Amino acid sequence: MILSMTGFGRSEGVFEGKKITVDIKSLNSKSFDLNIKMPLRYKEKEFELRKVLNDNILRGKVDCYINLEALDDSGDVSVNHELVKAYMDDLKKIAADGPDFEYLKMAIRMPDAISTRPDELNENEWIFLSGLMKEALAKFDSFRKTEGNNLHEELKRNIHNIENYLSQVTPYESIRLETIKEKYRSTLNEFDNIDETRFYQEMAYFTEKLDISEEKVRLAQHLKYYSEVMKNEEFNGKKLGFISQEIGREINTLGSKANHAEIQKLVVMMKDDLEKIKEQTLNVL
Numbered sequence: 001m002i003l004s005m006t007g008f009g010r011s012e013g014v015f016e017g018k019k020i021t022v023d024i025k026s027l028n029s030k031s032f033d034l035n036i037k038m039p040l041r042y043k044e045k046e047f048e049l050r051k052v053l054n055d056n057i058l059r060g061k062v063d064c065y066i067n068l069e070a071l072d073d074s075g076d077v078s079v080n081h082e083l084v085k086a087y088m089d090d091l092k093k094i095a096a097d098g099p100d101f102e103y104l105k106m107a108i109r110m111p112d113a114i115s116t117r118p119d120e121l122n123e124n125e126w127i128f129l130s131g132l133m134k135e136a137l138a139k140f141d142s143f144r145k146t147e148g149n150n151l152h153e154e155l156k157r158n159i160h161n162i163e164n165y166l167s168q169v170t171p172y173e174s175i176r177l178e179t180i181k182e183k184y185r186s187t188l189n190e191f192d193n194i195d196e197t198r199f200y201q202e203m204a205y206f207t208e209k210l211d212i213s214e215e216k217v218r219l220a221q222h223l224k225y226y227s228e229v230m231k232n233e234e235f236n237g238k239k240l241g242f243i244s245q246e247i248g249r250e251i252n253t254l255g256s257k258a259n260h261a262e263i264q265k266l267v268v269m270m271k272d273d274l275e276k277i278k279e280q281t282l283n284v285l
Contacts, residue, residue, distance in 0.1 A: 001234055002155070003285040004147030005029070005060040009140030011132045015125055019069040022129075022136040024053070026060035028283045038066040041121050042129065049133065056137050058235060059285055066129070144285065154280055155230060155240075158273040159223055162247070165266045165273075166219060169254075173212070176260040180210070212257050219250035226277075237284035244278050 005028040012021040032054055036046065053064060226243045229236050251274060255267035 001232075002148040002152045002230060002236070003144045003234075004151055005144075005237070005283050005285050006147050007057075007060070007140045007144040009136040009138070009143060011135035011139065013128065013132055014071065015128045017071050019071055020129060020132055021065075021067040021069075022132045023065040023067075024057075024062065024136050024140045026057060026062040026140075029059065029061040032057065032059050033061045034064065035062065036064040036066075038064075039068040041068070042066060044121060045126060045129075052130075052133060052137075056141070059237070148284075151280055151284060152230065155277060156227070158277045158280075159227055161273045162251075162270050163220070163223055165270045166216060166223075168266055169212070169216065169263055172260050172262050176258075176263065177210070180259065210257055210259055212254055215250050215254045215257070219247065219254065222247045222250060235285055237281065240281045240284055241278075244274065244281055247277070248274055 005026060008023075008025045010021070010023050012019065014020075034050060034053055036050065036053070038046065038049070042049075049064070049066075053062060222243055226240060226247065229239055229243065233239065248271075251267060251270045255264060255271075258264050258267060
């Protein structure tokens with residue numbers, strides 16, 4: 001089962017006149033890289049939130065945004081009207097010539113003229129926020145599964161393409177070797193006193209060097225293994241990456257030993273599909 005590292009989840013709710021929104025999004029990364037932004041009142045819970053995100057997301061470049069918006073008119077700021085008026089009266093007695101606005105500007109700078117409600121997180125609000133985080137993670141996971149299904153279909157198609165190209169190599173193998181033998185025979189016929197035994201020994205050695213049967217078998221095995229891991233193992237992105245490297249080695253060796261134009265064309269098409277596999281595998285969890 002494939003999960004994509006690309007994901008997005010959002011949840012929101014209202015708690016005691018405050019709208020709380022949680023956004024989680026991620027892109028591919030070799031490890032877990034978390035950037036989290038939240039209001040100051042939730043900072044004391046940052047470690048717990050990071051642990052929840054790490055345990056559920058596992059890998060990827062993750063951004064988590066927690067936004068807080070006051071919905072009531074009162075807000076968290078209150079002005080002590082009586083105290084401000086008292087400050088203004090005292091200031092007028094000291095300097096009677098100034099306009100009231102200037103006194104007001106001075107008065108609001110005085111101690112306790114403006115107060116804010118304590119920015120403390122209570123247990124009920126933390127429980128509410130935890131529920132929103134759980135909901136956002138559930139949507140995030142659903143997004144990853146949907147993207148993973150799309151990835152699975154793409155990868156399966158590319159693997160099938162390489163298997164198909166590999167099966168087309170076989171008809172050219174015998175033709176390739178016969179062509180090489182005829183080429184060497186015609187060249188040697190131009191010389192006198194050729195040791196035929198030595199000639200056939202050299203041809204056997206050269207044919208062995210050009211033999212691609214082992215590469216074909218190993219490539220077929222790697223392709224089969226890739227499909228099995230993709231289908232049956234969870235969190236398989238790194239493992240699929242290692243297998244795709246092995247697939248690449250066998251395709252490269254096949255190309256270097258091919259010595260035949262049609263086989264080279266097939267190798268080029270295999271490499272094209274392999275590049276798509278490598279690119280898509282980077283996004284597998």
